Amino acid sequence: xxxxxxxxxxxxxxxSNTKRCIEAxxxxxxxxxxxxxxxxxxxxxxxxxxxxxxxxxxxxxxxNKENLGAIKALNQGIDASTSKYVCMLHNDAIxxxxxxxGKMIDVMDAxxxxxxxxxxxxxxIDNRGRVDDSTLVHGLTNRGLDTPPMAATxxxxxxxxxxxxxxxxxxxxxxxxxxxxxKYMHTYDLDxxxxxxxxxxxxxxxxxKCFHINNGGNxxxxxxxxxxxxxxxxxxxxxxxxxxxxxxxxxxVDKKSSPIVKN
Numbered sequence: 001x002x003x004x005x006x007x008x009x010x011x012x013x014x015x016s017n018t019k020r021c022i023e024a025x026x027x028x029x030x031x032x033x034x035x036x037x038x039x040x041x042x043x044x045x046x047x048x049x050x051x052x053x054x055x056x057x058x059x060x061x062x063x064n065k066e067n068l069g070a071i072k073a074l075n076q077g078i079d080a081s082t083s084k085y086v087c088m089l090h091n092d093a094i095x096x097x098x099x100x101x102g103k104m105i106d107v108m109d110a111x112x113x114x115x116x117x118x119x120x121x122x123x124x125i126d127n128r129g130r131v132d133d134s135t136l137v138h139g140l141t142n143r144g145l146d147t148p149p150m151a152a153t154x155x156x157x158x159x160x161x162x163x164x165x166x167x168x169x170x171x172x173x174x175x176x177x178x179x180x181x182x183k184y185m186h187t188y189d190l191d192x193x194x195x196x197x198x199x200x201x202x203x204x205x206x207x208x209k210c211f212h213i214n215n216g217g218n219x220x221x222x223x224x225x226x227x228x229x230x231x232x233x234x235x236x237x238x239x240x241x242x243x244x245x246x247x248x249x250x251x252x253v254d255k256k257s258s259p260i261v262k263n
Contacts, residue, residue, distance in 0.1 A: 005033045005085040005101055006060075006169070008077030012040035012067045012225075015049060017213055018091040026057065028095050031102045033087075034058040036080055038073040041066045067228050069184030070162075075177045081169055088165040092213040093119070096141060100208045104166045107154045107206050107262060114261075115175075115201025116193065117166040119210050121157035123255040125190070129244040131159055135256055139207040150207050154261035158253040160203045162189035163212060175199065184228055187239035194247045204261050 007025060011018045022035070035057050039046055041064050050061050060080050064073070074088055085105060089095075097103070104117050120138035122131040133146045137155045175195040182188040193203045226232070244251075 004031055004083055005087055005105070006036050006077070006081030006083040007033050007101075008036045008038065008074060008081065008086060008088045009091050010038040010040060010070050010073035010077065010088075011042060011046060011091045013042045013044040013046065014091060015042070015044045015046050018046065019049065020094055020213070021089065021091045022053070024095040025089075028098050029101050030099050031105065033101065034060060034081075034083060036060040036077045037062065038077050039063045040068055040073055069228060071178045071180060071182055071184060071188050075180075078169065078172050078177050084168055084170075086165075086167060086169045086172055088162075090163050090212075093163055094211040094213065096209040096211055100210075103153075103208060104206055107204060108166065108168075111202070111261070113200065113202050114204050115167060115171050115196040115199065116160055116203045117154075117206055118160035118203070119164040119205065119208055121160040121193070121203060121205045123155075123157045123258070125158045125251060125253040127248075127252045129190070129240060129247065129251055131190070137205045139205075139209055141209055141211045150205065152207060152260045152262065154204050154206050156202050156255050156258040156261055157193075157205050158197075158203065158255045159190045159193040160205065162192075164210075165189070165192065171196075171201070181242055182239045183235065185225070185232075186236045187243045190243055191246070194243075194250060194253075197253065198250065202261070 037050055062076055062080060078086055108114050108117050123135035124132040136147045137150050137157050139149050178188050179191050196203055
């Protein structure tokens with residue numbers, strides 16, 4: 001049977017987080033899906049774990065010999081997916097809502113102008129290419145965020161957070177997937193959001209309960225990431241410059257006054 005959605009997760013070690021993420025997906029997903037795991041050179045038993053659950057889920061498992069970083073891994077996942085829809089989820093995201101995937105599909109299918117759906121995003125990108133955290137829209141259950149959880153079902157934003165990206169495989173291919181110019185991390189989510197808007201698509205946050213372990217940043221704090229990247233601040237600054245040079249003619253982007261997509 002052809003699965004309707006490919007859920008793509010990239011991981012490098014951090015098996016305890018990945019297990020919690022997968023368990024939540026299995027507990028809360030009622031629509032057909034395949035699980036696409038991109039293992040970026042894990043040595044902590046990640047491979048063995050997925051071998052143990054391979055009979056419980058339709059699994060596509062890709063093992064990289066070394067850590068290629070999130071961007072290349074996600075592009076690998078898109079290429080390997082066999083479904084109409086593709087959902088990329090961080091391995092530290094814990095879904096807490098039943099039929100979350102069906103909710104995303106319903107919002108996407110309701111409007112052909114929606115190109116990208118996610119769990120969190122900001123409604124404003126300033127003229128320097130920086131997001132305004134005070135315009136954060138989300139359904140997350142974490143404490144200490146800049147804004148309270150959204151009330152509406154779906155809200156248009158300027159930039160979706162890389163925590164989760166949902167679209168069709170054909171749209172991801174149309175925008176040429178993720179830009180490898182950003183290398184390993186940072187700003188690739190802003191770039192994808194701008195790609196969508198440049199082609200006339202909307203970026204939309206859907207109100208889905210989800211817990212982000214430690215409020216995110218788990219990958220950047222890991223020793224594997226530090227070995228791969230070296231100076232994370234230098235990478236962030238370089239990627240911010242790359243983003244600004246590429247998209248400055250479209251800045252700023254303000255979606256604060258955009259109508260609610262769905263109440």
